Amino acid sequence: AAFFRSSRNVDLPLRTAVGASQYKSIVRLTRKAEAACTTEIHRLSDVAEDNRVLRDFAGLQALNVAKYGHARNLYTSDVLRMLARSSEGEKYFVKLDYDKSSNTPWAGSLSYADDHRGVFTKLVRGLDHGRIPRGLNLYIADYYQMYRFADRLGFADICLGRGAIDAKVRVGAIHIVDLDNWLIPVNTRRT
Numbered sequence: 001a002a003f004f005r006s007s008r009n010v011d012l013p014l015r016t017a018v019g020a021s022q023y024k025s026i027v028r029l030t031r032k033a034e035a036a037c038t039t040e041i042h043r044l045s046d047v048a049e050d051n052r053v054l055r056d057f058a059g060l061q062a063l064n065v066a067k068y069g070h071a072r073n074l075y076t077s078d079v080l081r082m083l084a085r086s087s088e089g090e091k092y093f094v095k096l097d098y099d100k101s102s103n104t105p106w107a108g109s110l111s112y113a114d115d116h117r118g119v120f121t122k123l124v125r126g127l128d129h130g131r132i133p134r135g136l137n138l139y140i141a142d143y144y145q146m147y148r149f150a151d152r153l154g155f156a157d158i159c160l161g162r163g164a165i166d167a168k169v170r171v172g173a174i175h176i177v178d179l180d181n182w183l184i185p186v187n188t189r190r191t
Contacts, residue, residue: 060126
C-alpha cells in the first residue's frame with residue numbers, strides 16, 4: 001500500500017516527493033482537467049437518494065471492473081445506496097468528473113475518511129477511457145484534487161491504496177507498506 005503525507009501543506013511535500021518537474025506536470029495536468037471537467041465531491045450519505053450520482057459512479061466503476069477482469073463489482077448502485085444509508089455513509093466521499101460540454105461522466109473515485117485513525121483512503125476509481133480526450137489525464141488530476149480535498153478536511157495521511165506502486169510514487173507516494181495476504185484453508189466438516 002502507498003501513502004502520501006501532506007503535513008497540512010499539499011504542495012511542498014508533493015514537490016519534495018516527486019521533484020520540481022513532475023510536480024509542475026501534475027499541477028498542469030490538473031488545471032487542464034479542471035478546464036475540461038466539472039468536478040463534484042459528495043459525502044456518500046448525502047446522496048443516498050440521488051440516482052444520478054450513484055448510477056454515474058457505479059457505471060464508471062463497472063468499466064474499471066471490466067478493464068481489469070475482476071470477478072465481481074463490489075460497488076454497484078445498490079451496494080452504494082446501502083453503504084450511503086449505513087452508519088458509515090458519512091465517512092465515504094464520491095468524486096465525479098463530468099465533461100463540461102455534454103455533462104457526461106468521465107471519471108469517478110470513492111474514498112473513505114477515517115477520523116479515528118486519521119487516514120483518508122482512496123478506495124476505487126473508474127474512468128471511461130473511451131470518452132476521455134487524448135492528453136487529458138484524469139487519473140493524475142484525481143490524486144492531486146483529492147490530496148487538496150483531504151487536506152481541507154484536516155487529513156495529513158492519505159492512503160493511495162494497494163498495487164501500482166510505481167505509478168503511485170509518480171503522484172507522490174512517500175511511504176510504502178508491504179501487505180501480506182494470508183489464505184487459511186478451512187474445512188467446515190471438522191471442528
